[in-house]
Amino acid sequence: MQFKNQYPQQKVSLSLKNVSKKYPQRNSETSTVLENINIQILEGEIITILGKSGCGKSTLLNLIAGFENSYGGEILLNGKPIKDISPERIMMFQESALFPWLTAFQNVEIALKMAKVPKNQREKIVKHYLEIVGLSDYSHSYIHQLSGGMKQRVSLARALSLNPKILLMDEPFAALDITIKKSLYKELLDLHKKTRKTILFVTHNINEAVLLGDRVIVMSPRVYGIKKEYVIDIPKDQRSDNLSIKNIINEITVDLYDNA
Amino acid sequence: METERKSSKKKQVSLSQKIVNKIINRDTLSLVVFISAFLALWQLVYMSEILPKLSLPSPLEVGQTIIELLVDFTLVKGTAFTLWRLFVGFILSLALGLITGLLMIKFQQFGKTMSSFAVGLQSFPSIAWIPFAILLIGFNDFGILFVVVMSSVFSVMLSTYSGLRNVPPIYIRAARNMGAKGFSLFRYVLIPAATPALIMGMRQAWSFAWHALIGAEMLITTLVGLGYILSVGREFSNMSQIIATMIVIFTIGLIFDRVVFIKIEEKVRDRWGLNQQKIDQ
Numbered sequence: 359m360q361f362k363n364q365y366p367q368q369k370v371s372l373s374l375k376n377v378s379k380k381y382p383q384r385n386s387e388t389s390t391v392l393e394n395i396n397i398q399i400l401e402g403e404i405i406t407i408l409g410k411s412g413c414g415k416s417t418l419l420n421l422i423a424g425f426e427n428s429y430g431g432e433i434l435l436n437g438k439p440i441k442d443i444s445p446e447r448i449m450m451f452q453e454s455a456l457f458p459w460l461t462a463f464q465n466v467e468i469a470l471k472m473a474k475v476p477k478n479q480r481e482k483i484v485k486h487y488l489e490i491v492g493l494s495d496y497s498h499s500y501i502h503q504l505s506g507g508m509k510q511r512v513s514l515a516r517a518l519s520l521n522p523k524i525l526l527m528d529e530p531f532a533a534l535d536i537t538i539k540k541s542l543y544k545e546l547l548d549l550h551k552k553t554r555k556t557i558l559f560v561t562h563n564i565n566e567a568v569l570l571g572d573r574v575i576v577m578s579p580r581v582y583g584i585k586k587e588y589v590i591d592i593p594k595d596q597r598s599d600n601l602s603i604k605n606i607i608n609e610i611t612v613d614l615y616d617n618a
Numbered sequence: 619m620e621t622e623r624k625s626s627k628k629k630q631v632s633l634s635q636k637i638v639n640k641i642i643n644r645d646t647l648s649l650v651v652f653i654s655a656f657l658a659l660w661q662l663v664y665m666s667e668i669l670p671k672l673s674l675p676s677p678l679e680v681g682q683t684i685i686e687l688l689v690d691f692t693l694v695k696g697t698a699f700t701l702w703r704l705f706v707g708f709i710l711s712l713a714l715g716l717i718t719g720l721l722m723i724k725f726q727q728f729g730k731t732m733s734s735f736a737v738g739l740q741s742f743p744s745i746a747w748i749p750f751a752i753l754l755i756g757f758n759d760f761g762i763l764f765v766v767v768m769s770s771v772f773s774v775m776l777s778t779y780s781g782l783r784n785v786p787p788i789y790i791r792a793a794r795n796m797g798a799k800g801f802s803l804f805r806y807v808l809i810p811a812a813t814p815a816l817i818m819g820m821r822q823a824w825s826f827a828w829h830a831l832i833g834a835e836m837l838i839t840t841l842v843g844l845g846y847i848l849s850v851g852r853e854f855s856n857m858s859q860i861i862a863t864m865i866v867i868f869t870i871g872l873i874f875d876r877v878v879f880i881k882i883e884e885k886v887r888d889r890w891g892l893n894q895q896k897i898d899q
Contacts, residue, residue, distance in 0.1 A: 423795060445797045455792035458890045459810045468806055472798040502891020520796060 369436070371556040372399040372422065372524055377431035378582075379417055391417050393582035395431070397575065399524070402554040406561060406571030410614065413577040415560045419526050422558065423449045435523060445473050448522040452529040454509040456501045456516070462488065462508075463497040466516045473520050487515040490549065507538040511545070518549075524556045531566065543569055547594050564614065568607050569597050576613055586613055636884065675858045683858035684865065692847060693866060700831065700844040701870070703759065707766030708827050712820065714767065715774025720804075722779045733779055736772040744769035744830035748837045762834040762843075769830035770823040777819020781812030814886055821879050828871060 377395040380388040391414040399405050409415045420426050422433060424443040433440045435447065456465050466484045475483065488494050491511040501509060510530055517525055531539045547570065550557065561567050567574045571590055578585040588606060590597075597603050657677050663669065664676045675683075687693040722729030747765045755761040785808055793807040835845020844863055851859035886892075 425791060425795075443794050445795065447795075449792070449795050451788060451792065453788060455788045457789060457807070457810065459813065459886075469796045472793060472796040472802055472806060474797065500889055500891060516796075 368401045370398050371401045371403070371436065372558070373397065373432075373434045374422075375432040375434070377418070377421065377429060377433060379414070379421060379426070379429045390582050392421075392429075395583045397584070399556055399558060401556050403572045404550060404557040404559060404570055405573050405575060406559045406567035407575045407577060408561060408564060408567040408610065408614065409577035410562060410579070413579045414582065415562075415577050416528055418577075419449065419528050419558065419560050422524075423447050423526055425449075445520045446523045447526060448517040448520055448524075449526045449528060450510075450513050450517050450530045452532050454501070454506075454513055456509060456512055458501045461498050461500055462493055462504065462512045465501065465512055466519050469516045469520055483519050487519045488512075490518070490552075491515045491545070505538075506534050507542060510534065510542065514546075514549075518553065518555070522555070524558060527557060527559045529561050530559075532561070532563070539566070546570065564607055564610050568603060568610065569594070574610065576610060578614075672855065673857060675861065679858050680861045680865070683862040687847075687859065687862055693844075693863070696842060696844045696847045696863075697866060697870070699842045700835065703762055703766065703835075703843065704827060704831050707763050707831065708770065708824060710763065710767050711770040711774055711823055711827060715771045715819075715823065716778050718771075719775045719778025719782070722775070723782050729779060733776065736776050736779075739768070740772040740776060742768075744826065745833045745837075747830075748834060751834070752838060757838050758840060761838045762831065762840065765834040765838070766827050766830050770827035773819050773823035773826055777815050777822070778812070781815030781819070782808050784815065785811040814890060814892070817879075817882055817886055821883070824874065824879070825871075828874075832867060 374395050374397045377392060378390070379392040380390050382388050395418065397405070407415045407418065417426075421429050422440070424440060424447065427442070440447065457468065460468060463484055466487060467480055470480045470483060485494070485497075488497055491514055493508060493511055493515065496504060496508060501512070504512065513530065531542055534542065543566070549555075559567075559570055568588075568590060574588040574590060575584055576586045576588070577583060588610065590603075590606065592600060592603060660677050664671075664674055684693070718732070722732050744765060747768050751761040751764045751768075755764055789807055789811055790803070793803055798806055832845040832848070835843040836849045837845075839846060839849070844867055847863045848860055851857070851863060
């Protein structure tokens with residue numbers, strides 16, 4: 359593993375050791391999706407996983423979230439093997455997984471209810487996180503009254519309100535148009551600056567991966583896993599219209615679409 | 619808190635206004651026109667004397683009969699008893715249907731088997747339960763209730779079952795990720811997510827219960843109820859009384875559908891954002 363530890367004082371948050379995933383098939387054979395995956399994520403890092411569809415990147419995220427329990431190897435969070443599904447590892451989905459029968463406020467609140475946060479603390483937490491994502495004025499709107507970008511911001515508030523140890527984002531911005539995406543990148547990075555959450559961000563969009571990640575991990579279905587890892591050590595606020603970023607993007611593009 | 623309450627109050631006002639607008643508007647006007655045209659046609663047929671007067675009384679005579687039956691409390695008492703039976707039967711169906719539906723989800727094999735039975739029984743003609751109910755239970759309210767429940771419980775059961783099974787998996791995933799399991803998953807996600815389906819099932823169950831009830835009241839004689847008034851009208855060849863009772867039955871059905879169910883459905887559709895009209899506005 360060749361990567362530079364940008365925050366040397368910080369601990370390892372998530373580590374994957376030799377993780378593999380095989381699905382059984384009808385004719386008693388198995389099909390391999392992931393093989394020999396090794397990743398270490400430090401606390402406060404944003405790691406983006408980049409790959410075309412079918413490379414197993416969503417499967418990997420599902421394993422980390424605990425949605426699937428049978429896999430080879432080890433997944434450790436803060437040194438302890440992960441068990442089952444847990445609010446410690448919150449997933450944010452591509453489609454909005456918000457509940458249409460609730461308002462924005464109630465959608466965040468219900469997360470706290472489910473996580474058994476005492477009643478008297480809930481309101482404060484909900485208000486805080488809705489403010490963070492800039493949706494205080496839309497607290498009482500139902501989900502269908504919000505735009506796509508707003509919905510994902512509510513999702514983000516909901517995820518953050520549970521104070522997870524790691525935030526798993528499964529192409530959360532894929533369905534949004536480019537201008538909204540750009541403003542959400544900025545918001546996500548601002549938010550990250552404030553909260554220093556560890557984020558694992560899965561995407562098939564090269565620009566997105568390079569703009570957001572401290573490191574970009576490129577996955578390929580041919581090798582059932584990680585093809586290459588790029589460390590992006592250019593400050594995140596200087597990445598748009600940056601020449602070396604453009605070079606990295608070109609390099610990754612070649613990597614991603616080249617057969618090898 | 620203060621502003622929260624205010625805004626919810628505002629919402630309620632506008633919602634009830636919407637309902638009032640819905641009732642008193644073009645729809646109501648065209649209904650009035652339609653009914654007047656119908657009465658006019660009826661009067662014409664009556665005056666043409668195609669049918670003997672015994673078979674077809676005039677609208678006016680029927681109107682008089684309605685007033686007479688109201689004044690001597692026959693209709694009032696009948697309506698009260700019928701509605702009471704409908705209410706009890708419907709509540710029983712809801713409770714039984716919901717519980718069984720939940721058990722069908724909980725125990726999958728039971729659910730599979732029960733759902734095919736329920737589909738068969740749902741389309742079973744309600745009137746065909748009556749001889750069975752008479753011999754099993756007898757000529758009393760319980761016999762009637764049995765028929766009502768058997769005719770409507772399966773709609774509730776099936777809509778509960780399919781409503782819960784069709785909850786989008788992503789909601790369940792997200793909820794489990796947030797720490798919900800078992801009862802809290804049911805309470806916070808599955809039940810609310812299945813609500814639109816449940817309401818459709820309830821509405822269908824209500825109309826099945828209503829059909830069954832009038833039939834049962836006609837055949838399981840208990841000397842009271844709208845169905846009984848109908849059968850008495852037939853025995854005494856009193857067409858005025860028959861039509862008068864039919865009008866009452868029609869009106870009750872209309873009121874329930876327009877007021878009760880529209881209100882509930884509107885509210886749900888509004889929240890879910892299923893109201894296309896409102897989005898367009």
